[in-house]
Amino acid sequence: MSWYESRLGQGARFGDSPAPFLLFPEVYAALDPGHAVAAWDESTGELIGVCFVHPRATHVAVGIVATAPEAQGRGVARAMLEPVIEAAKARGLPLRLVSSLMNLDSFSLYSRLGFVAHTIYQDLTLTVPASGLAGAAPVEARRVRRVTEVAEAVRLAAFEREWQGIEREQDYVFFLRNEIGAWRVWMLEDASGALEGFIVASHHPSCVMLGPGVARDEAVAAALLWSALDAMRGLSPVFLVPNAAAQLVRTCYGWGARNLELHAAQTLGPVAAASGIAFPTFLPETG
Ligand SMILES: CC(C)(COP(=O)(O)OP(=O)(O)OC[C@H]1O[C@@H](n2cnc3c(N)ncnc32)[C@H](O)[C@@H]1OP(=O)(O)O)[C@@H](O)C(=O)NCCC(=O)NCCS
Incomplete structure (x- = not known):
């Protein structure tokens, strides 16, 4: 501060x-x-x-x-x-x-x-209107659903390992147990039930923020962001979007998002081979 x-x-x-x-x-x-x-x-x-x-x-x-x-x-x-x-x-x-x-x-x-x-x-932020995000929801948003079963942590961790090369199942168990803080977890599956992405949202007044999360592409990322943001009506969440995901960034601007800060992922040691879109967070710090 x-x-x-x-x-x-x-x-x-x-x-x-x-x-x-x-x-x-x-x-x-x-x-x-x-x-x-x-x-x-x-x-x-x-x-x-x-x-x-x-x-x-x-x-x-x-x-x-x-x-x-x-x-x-x-x-x-x-x-x-x-x-x-x-x-x-x-x-x-x-x-x-x-x-x-x-x-x-x-x-x-x-x-x-x-x-x-x-x-x-x-780092982007927007104040979500009380009536919900303005404009049309991304097509994929209808397939986003909230997850509450702690057993799903295994799938989230495996998905992140596949796309981002890191694993942290204990974090997802923690979010899904939801005993400290105020967490919601959203996922998007394809028609066959295969995971295409997920995002965690902190609704605690001390940290209104999206992430961590991973999406296989920008369309899935936009659908996850839309759904998680739309559930934060009246709040002003912060969320981090990769600068390289240019269309996704412009989509967020279209919802009213503003730039708040810039962050860099910094690694000491080999950088994990990663694909897809990652949403880092500060709680817990992810990188
Ligand atoms: C960032 C922060 C933790 C640094 O703590 P600190 O105890 O002052 O840092 P240190 O004295 O151990 O080291 C700072 C190093 O950066 C170097 N440094 C600082 N500004 C620099 C600059 N502009 N260019 C190059 N080096 C710089 C210092 O020379 C020192 O290097 P050295 O140890 O090789 O001499 C402190 O400024 C802080 O608490 N900031 C607010 C909270 C924060 O920003 N946290 C980080 C994000 S989570």
Whole structure:
């Protein structure tokens, strides 16, 4: 919050109280207990840094990373990240994160540590009218349905492994159990019942956001986005769309979406061969 206010004059985006952000450590503690790194100032005992880590079978995701404003520029973030990088290397796994392209402090921190940016995402937002999204729904939207069965996590994880080269079934079990936060999961199947894409939506007031999700093509991605957004009437969700998905981005503009920020997927280690459309999120950080 203070970084966005001091650097971009956009602190108001995050409100005036830290209380709503407790959702983030609550989700991280439930998903990845014992995997956060913290830094304390030895002389004052004050917490001066946090780095949340999400180890998965195929990779280690990192984020959120933050250093207290008064402790920045002293190597705190680097000191927190180095053991995380060593542990991932020892397991032979790449590290993944999404980093704001409007935040050179974090971009260069990761870049100096060896992360390479490879995919640009546009952070988009729109306020969904109380009467629903304007205009005609994409044709494929009639095949989108809400999923609530926890057993479906296996299929979502297998689909992401096939299209994006990463696997994180525990995240989908967590979203579908829906015990912490407020999650909805949407999927689109073809006529034979084969999965063509899915998207998770966080309806919690502390994080109104779409993602993670994967779609096999832009038409499926548009249908999933439309359905998930239309169910957020009166809210202003944020969602990340690959910059390379040019038609999809223009479709979102047509619904009233505006650019809010830019993020880059940064990876340390081999970049997984990926196809289709990915929707990253910050909760939990995906990359
Ligand atoms: C990003 C952030 C975590 C960095 O924390 P920090 O403790 O100040 O970072 P460190 O001091 O460990 O390291 C910063 C590194 O980036 C380098 N750096 C900073 N700005 C740079 C620039 N413009 N160009 C090149 N290098 C730069 C520093 O020299 C340092 O490198 P070094 O260790 O090799 O000297 C901190 O600014 C922060 O909390 N920002 C707000 C929250 C945030 O943006 N989090 C990241 C997104 S989740």
